[in-house]
Amino acid sequence: VSCVAALCGGVGGAKLALGLSRALQPEELTLIVNTGDDFEHLGLSISPDIDTVLYTLSGLADRERGWGRDDETWNFMTALGALGGETWFQLGDRDLATHVERSRRLAAGETLSSVTALLAARLGIGARIAPMSDDRVRTIVHTPDGPLSFQHYFVRERCAPRAVSISFDGADTARMSAAFAETLERRDLAAVIICPSNPYLSIDPILAVPGVRAALARIRAPRIAVSPIIGGEAVKGPTAKLMRELGVAVTSASIAAHYRGLIDVLVIEDTDASDAATVTRQGVACATAPTLMRTDEDKLALARTLLDLARTFRRDAA
Ligand code: FO1
Numbered sequence: 001v002s003c004v005a006a007l008c009g010g011v012g013g014a015k016l017a018l019g020l021s022r023a024l025q026p027e028e029l030t031l032i033v034n035t036g037d038d039f040e041h042l043g044l045s046i047s048p049d050i051d052t053v054l055y056t057l058s059g060l061a062d063r064e065r066g067w068g069r070d071d072e073t074w075n076f077m078t079a080l081g082a083l084g085g086e087t088w089f090q091l092g093d094r095d096l097a098t099h100v101e102r103s104r105r106l107a108a109g110e111t112l113s114s115v116t117a118l119l120a121a122r123l124g125i126g127a128r129i130a131p132m133s134d135d136r137v138r139t140i141v142h143t144p145d146g147p148l149s150f151q152h153y154f155v156r157e158r159c160a161p162r163a164v165s166i167s168f169d170g171a172d173t174a175r176m177s178a179a180f181a182e183t184l185e186r187r188d189l190a191a192v193i194i195c196p197s198n199p200y201l202s203i204d205p206i207l208a209v210p211g212v213r214a215a216l217a218r219i220r221a222p223r224i225a226v227s228p229i230i231g232g233e234a235v236k237g238p239t240a241k242l243m244r245e246l247g248v249a250v251t252s253a254s255i256a257a258h259y260r261g262l263i264d265v266l267v268i269e270d271t272d273a274s275d276a277a278t279v280t281r282q283g284v285a286c287a288t289a290p291t292l293m294r295t296d297e298d299k300l301a302l303a304r305t306l307l308d309l310a311r312t313f314r315r316d317a318a
Contacts, residue, residue: 002190005183009034009202010049011066011236012228013195014056019299021057026126030183035131036139036168036205037150041089044099045106050116051098058123069094088156113177130179132206138169139205159238163245166200171208184215191310194225198239199258216262222313223263224306226291227252230269253278
């Protein structure tokens with residue numbers, strides 16, 4: 001048995017995570033999830049990206065919405081609204097149970113790693129799912145009108161404010177979770193995969209945890225990222241808007257430059273094959289594959305392509 005580590009954020013990350021979970025044996029996969037989106041809301045500890053991965057791998061996710069649970073009801077939100085409570089962040093009745101149970105366990109002194117492992121086990125998930133850190137890291141989007149915490153930017157303001165820069169509060173003193181650190185040190189590590197999540201909002205918080213960049217630089221296994229850019233646009237979410245605001249061209253070459261030194265190969269969409277030369281010019285090898293994951297078959301196929309690439313990739317050939 002070898003082992004594959006995948007770094008992921010929200011929806012795009014969870015899609016590939018599902019593919020990888022189907023392509024590998026459970027004990028072969030460790031998913032490291034962004035917690036920069038986490039926040040305390042209505043007295044609850046909410047970890048949206050962890051929950052997206054938990055719900056996606058357990059088959060409970062609402063596929064259309066991309067977050068939260070399928071077959072959801074909203075009685076709690078409706079009742080809360082009637083009392084004049086805050087309803088900008090939608091918590092479904094079933095989803096609420098996850099936040100209540102997580103909050104209770106964290107308040108009792110359990111770590112986010114142990115709570116996440118417990119929830120995964122309860123939901124019947126075999127792969128290891130771990131937060132990037134058990135310490136508090138909070139993504140802050142800086143706008144011309146001042147800083148916004150991630151969920152205020154993303155959900156309440158619908159990503160409308162112009163992003164000037166992004167920072168990760170608490171990252172300086174955060175430590176990698178035990179599962180994260182152990183996985184990156186494993187001798188049988190066969191690949192590190194960076195999912196096609198938003199590099200700036202979902203992957204950078206993971207890379208901001210001290211020691212992560214150095215550990216990735218040391219790893220001998222192939223380090224493969226999947227570009228979230230297809231045809232000059234992001235598949236979903238604010239990646240393209242953010243890149244324009246940060247003054248970065250919306251291309252896979254920009255993604256390669258962003259991950260330079262941390263990855264060996266960037267996988268770009270087949271139909272963008274003409275961009276391969278601009279990627280390799282960044283000092284990153286380029287492979288093409290169908291990266292748009294519409295169906296579960298697409299997710300599995302991309303996962304298999306990445307695992308094949310990891311098996312055959314020779315770093316000195318880059
Ligand atoms: N995203 C929204 O756009 N609106 C919401 O009301 C919302 C509620 C929500 C509740 C639980 C949860 O786990 C995720 C939720 N998300 C919501 C998604 C969340 O903002 C994620 O951070 C994004 O998917 C980015 O990864």
